[in-house]
Amino acid sequence: MLVFLYTSFLLTIPLFAQETYNCVPFQTNFDSPETVSNINDVNPFSSPFIALSPPESYATSSDRGLTLRLLPPDGGARRNGSVNDKLGIGATVNSTFIIGRGSITTFEMESAQQAGSIVAAIWTDSNDNLNDAVRRDEIDWELISADQEAYQTNFYAPTENDPSPHYGIFGERHRTQNGSTISETHQYSILLAEDRIEWAVDGIIVRTHSKENSYIDGALWWPRHNFVVSLGIWDGSGAKGTSHWAKGPIMWDEVVEPIEVFVKMVKVECI
């Protein structure tokens, strides 16, 4: 079913057309290796998820779900001011199915217990115009290891009239209501409707952003594409602004390896 959906999408829909979206309910606990294939496998699109990072950067198991790892940079990194000269290699795992308006995507996860600019992100990433970063829509949950009393929500939806990135414009930081993002499992969800995006933690809405509040200088910033689900852990130590945001850089000599995030469930519901 999912394979069929993906294939028919690729074959029948011209890349830049506005595709029609039919929500298909989905759920996995990542309890078996069949749930995630690797981009270098012979037939990677036969699984619901596909890893774009090296095989050692992720694992599946029945008790921990999907483990996403941040591997240290080859030969270590040298710190220069607020950045490192090399970055860790983080796992990126995308869905092979698509989601769109009329869906709630829930991620159950536990973030990485380490200091430094380690970002565990779950996001829905526009699955067309991938070579045109400026036009790529994105709706995010970001959990920063060095800021475990809070989580962050964000979205990007550049338009042709206003293609500049506007980093941070739609970003918000929310203090946790109950405990920490680290060493505790919580459910983070994204509702994508025609008129609004809602972010919820453990079923409680922490942010609603409506379409009517999405104009910047008269240009509408609102997702126009369908998405794939993307799960990842990344090293934010590379650029000054990013490293500052993520409270980095990572001090690799102080890190207790491995740096791991557990995604225990991904669920798509249709509304």
Ligand SMILES: *[C@@H]1O[C@H](CO)[C@@H](O)[C@H](O)[C@H]1NC(C)=O
């Ligand atoms: C450190 O970064 C600065 C720019 O911020 C650069 O000019 C300098 O060459 C870097 N030093 C090393 C040792 O890489």
Ligand SMILES: *[C@@H]1O[C@H](CO)[C@@H](O)[C@H](O)[C@H]1NC(C)=O
């Ligand atoms: C997978 O997700 C990553 C990170 O968002 C993105 O850069 C990449 O283009 C995606 N690839 C596919 C095939 O969806």
Ligand SMILES: *[C@@H]1O[C@H](CO)[C@@H](O)[C@H](O)[C@H]1NC(C)=O
């Ligand atoms: C806080 O977490 C505890 C343990 O997970 C739970 O029993 C309690 O209901 C939570 N309280 C709120 C306000 O969510």
